[in-house]
Amino acid sequence: MTAPSLEVEGLAFAYPDGHQALFGVDLVVQRGERVAVLGPNGAGKTTLVLHLNGVLSGGRGSVQVAGLPVVKENLREVRRRVGIVFQDPDDQLFMPTVGEDVAFGPANLGLRGDELQARVDRALDLVGMREFADRAPGHLSGGQRRRVAVATVLAMEPEVLVLDEPSSNLDPTARRELAEILLALDTTIVMVTHDLPYALQLCPRSVVLDGGVIVADGSTRDLLCDEQLMSAHRLELPYGFDPVSAGRSTR
Amino acid sequence: MGVGHGSGLHLPGTSLLHRLPPECKLLAVFAFVLLVVATPREQFWAFGVFALVLVAVARVGRVPLGLLARRLVIEVPFVLFAVLLPFVARGERVDVLGLSLSESGLLAAFNILAKATLGATATILLATTTDVRGLLRGLERLRLPRSFVAILSFMVRYADVVAGEMQRMRIARASRGYDPKHLLQARALAASAGALFLRAYERGERVYLAMVSRGWSGAMPVLDERRATGREWVTALVLPAAAALVSASAWVAQS
Numbered sequence: 001m002t003a004p005s006l007e008v009e010g011l012a013f014a015y016p017d018g019h020q021a022l023f024g025v026d027l028v029v030q031r032g033e034r035v036a037v038l039g040p041n042g043a044g045k046t047t048l049v050l051h052l053n054g055v056l057s058g059g060r061g062s063v064q065v066a067g068l069p070v071v072k073e074n075l076r077e078v079r080r081r082v083g084i085v086f087q088d089p090d091d092q093l094f095m096p097t098v099g100e101d102v103a104f105g106p107a108n109l110g111l112r113g114d115e116l117q118a119r120v121d122r123a124l125d126l127v128g129m130r131e132f133a134d135r136a137p138g139h140l141s142g143g144q145r146r147r148v149a150v151a152t153v154l155a156m157e158p159e160v161l162v163l164d165e166p167s168s169n170l171d172p173t174a175r176r177e178l179a180e181i182l183l184a185l186d187t188t189i190v191m192v193t194h195d196l197p198y199a200l201q202l203c204p205r206s207v208v209l210d211g212g213v214i215v216a217d218g219s220t221r222d223l224l225c226d227e228q229l230m231s232a233h234r235l236e237l238p239y240g241f242d243p244v245s246a247g248r249s250t251r
Numbered sequence: 252m253g254v255g256h257g258s259g260l261h262l263p264g265t266s267l268l269h270r271l272p273p274e275c276k277l278l279a280v281f282a283f284v285l286l287v288v289a290t291p292r293e294q295f296w297a298f299g300v301f302a303l304v305l306v307a308v309a310r311v312g313r314v315p316l317g318l319l320a321r322r323l324v325i326e327v328p329f330v331l332f333a334v335l336l337p338f339v340a341r342g343e344r345v346d347v348l349g350l351s352l353s354e355s356g357l358l359a360a361f362n363i364l365a366k367a368t369l370g371a372t373a374t375i376l377l378a379t380t381t382d383v384r385g386l387l388r389g390l391e392r393l394r395l396p397r398s399f400v401a402i403l404s405f406m407v408r409y410a411d412v413v414a415g416e417m418q419r420m421r422i423a424r425a426s427r428g429y430d431p432k433h434l435l436q437a438r439a440l441a442a443s444a445g446a447l448f449l450r451a452y453e454r455g456e457r458v459y460l461a462m463v464s465r466g467w468s469g470a471m472p473v474l475d476e477r478r479a480t481g482r483e484w485v486t487a488l489v490l491p492a493a494a495a496l497v498s499a500s501a502w503v504a505q506s
Contacts, residue, residue, distance in 0.1 A: 053464055076466060084464045090412050091457040096384045096404055105465035107472030138411045156465065 003067030005031045005160045005188040006052065012212075013047055013059030021047040022059065023212035029160070031066075034182075034189040036199035036220060039209035040234035045192045048209065049162055052190070053082040066159045080109055083153030087165045089137070089145035098124070098140070098148050099133035105156040123155035124148075127181050143174025147181065160188045167195045196224055196237055200246060208233055260322075260378040267486070268312030268380045272479035273389030275487030280377045282491035284370045286498045292362035294501035298369065304493050305372050312380045319375060326371045333363035383407050391473070401471045405458070413451055420447065 006029040014020040021044040029035050039045050050056040051063055054070045063070040065081045083105075086092050095101035102120045111119060124130040127147040137145060146166065153161060166182070167175045179201055182189060193199055199206055200220050208216040208223065210233045216223055223229060224243035230236065237243060263269075268276075290297050309319055340356025381389070387407070391400045420443050429439055 050460070055460055055463060076468070079464055079466045082464075084461075086457065086461055086464075088457065090409075091454060092461045094405060094408055094458050094462065096387070096408060104462075104467075104472065108466035108468065136408075138408070152465065 002031060003064070004028050005033070005066055006190065007062075007064040007067075008048075008051075009062050009064075011048070011051060011059065011061035011063060013051065013056060015047075021212055022051075024061065025209070025212070025214055027207060027214060027217075029188060029190060031159075031188055032186060033205060034191070034203040036203035036206040037190060037192045037209055038194075038196065038199060038206055038223070038233075038235055043209045043233075044212045045209055046164065049084060049164055049190075049192055052160070052162055053079050053084055080105075080156050081159040082162060083156055083158035083160070084162045085146075085149050085153050085164065085166065087168055089142070089149040092149040092152060093137035093145060096136060097133065098129065098135050098137060101137060101148065102133075102152050102155045105152060109156065119155050119157075123151040126154055126185070127151045128177075141174070142169050143171065143177060146170060146174065146178060150178075150181065154185075154187075158187060160190060161185065163189065163191045163193075165193055165195075166191060167193065167198045196235065196243075197241055197246065200224060200243060208235070210234075260375075261382040262314065262318070262379045263382075264313055264380065266311060266313045266380070268308065268314075268376075271487050272392075272477075272483055273381050273385040274392040275389075275479050275483050276377055276381055277386070277389045277393060279487040279490045280373045282488075283373050283494045286491060286494040287369045287373075288366055290498045290501045291505045292358060292365075294504055295361075297497050297501035298365040300497045301369050301494065302372075304490065304497070305369065305376065308373075308376055308490060312376060314376060314379050318379070319372060322375045322379075323368065323371055326367055330364055330367050333360040333367075336360040336363075392478070397471050409451075409454070412454075413447070416450055417443075417447055 006027065008025055008027040011022050011025040012020070013022040025044075025048060037045055037048065047056060051070070052065070054063075054072075054075050057070065065078050068074050068077060068081065070078050093101050095104055099120055102123050103116055106116055106119045120133070121130060124133060127150050129144060129147050129151060132140065132144065132148070137148065140148065150161075150163075150166075161182075163182075166178060170178065175198070179198065182202055189203070191199065191203060203220055205218070206216075206220040206223050207214050208229065215233060216226075216229055221243055224237065287298075287301055290301075306316065309316060336359050337352040337356040338350075340353035340359065342353050342355040344351045345354050345357070346352075378386075384404075387400055387404050390403070391397065424439060424443065429436075431437060431440070
């Protein structure tokens with residue numbers, strides 16, 4: 001049996017200023033699963049994400065990525081295995097051109113020459129942005145930038161793809177295009193989002209994080225239909241959206 | 252290279268000058284400027300020859316002379332001081348068009364003007380025929396510390412982002428009726444500058460997180476390892492070689 005993609009156990013963390021963000025999070029994500037992490041602002045979602053690749057650490061509990069513990073000695077490999085796509089693509093795309101940016105991660109892993117180029121081409125193909133390799137990130141649209149940000153992470157061939165608010169600032173078309181790209185990947189996906197319909201469309205399973213603990217874990221549709229749970233954790237469906245029928249009749 | 256990613260100064264092209272590796276051009280321009288500065292100012296003819304050399308370089312790079320002249324305007328604020336020199340300097344006076352001017356001041360003004368103009372022209376030629384990325388690569392291959400190059404490249408990447416934020420703040424101020432008429436109202440501007448600095452600082456932290464998350468460990472990876480050939484170096488060094496000849500002749504004439 002292969003180890004789960006992600007195994008978070010009893011994770012607790014307080015920031016240096018004393019603010020405690022996580023109070024013992026347990027979460028197991030199997031290989032190939034797509035899981036949405038839902039929760040109100042300040043629930044600890046981003047703190048959890050930053051633990052997955054060891055950017056934050058030092059609290060109690062443990063994180064394992066495909067069986068590998070997230071500890072200092074393993075950070076290099078952990079960061080290859082966990083690819084985080086941050087919320088603002090301008091933060092993620094810091095190199096002068098799209099191609100160089102996608103190459104940044106694999107080059108840090110030691111790839112060079114043709115092998116590196118092949119990685120970059122493949123990642124850009126996955127998000128349909130190959131012909132933009134020579135462009136500057138600043139000259140792309142929001143949706144294109146988001147797709148390139150996904151490619152920068154895919155180029156590292158991660159075990160888990162972690163997306164922080166992937167649909168924010170996207171127009172409906174770009175949002176749908178990104179969904180199609182993500183659905184076509186066979187990577188394990190953990191997606192932090194406020195966009196509940198998006199969670200329903202992309203992730204069969206969801207967990208609700210509030211007050212630094214996981215308060216619910218189940219099928220996304222069941223969670224979204226549980227009105228009591230939803231209102232208790234400041235989760236609200238957009239006007240007119242019915243999670244019971246959404247996505248069923250139109251197929 | 253595709254369109255749409257040039258900087259404001261780069262004029263895309265395929266001339267010999269465009270194709271030369273950036274590190275050769277950087278070094279050639281730097282050496283040229285040093286040689287111009289080292290030439291004795293009394294030898295007026297030498298500066299004419301330097302100018303002719305640059306015109307020839309511009310022809311090779313197919314850079315229109317009009318464009319070059321327009322870009323030279325950037326030099327104006329820096330040489331304003333030189334124009335004042337003939338009026339304020341001491342020493343023997345000469346009469347020009349009824350004005351009594353200092354002879355040493357005139358010479359100093361000519362010195363500054365001529366050398367600044369030649370240096371600026373050479374630099375503009377470099378910027379016109381090399382894109383920003385190329386310049387950064389060139390600096391890197393000339394062994395400028397990688398962190399410096401990385402800082403420069405971040406500056407290039409984020410200048411537009413920060414300018415965009417600044418623009419949005421300006422619009423937000425204007426939308427709320429901010430229309431400063433006297434100095435006391437500048438407070439909001441100062442607050443905006445502070446906010447802008449904080450935002451840039453926070454972005455820096457987020458970019459750092461994104462870099463660390465993709466396996467960055469202190470050194471930027473070298474992505475392009477092509478080295479300039481001996482022939483390319485020789486081609487580029489024609490410029491400083493010509494300048495060295497002129498400068499040397501000027502010194503001989505001087506003594």
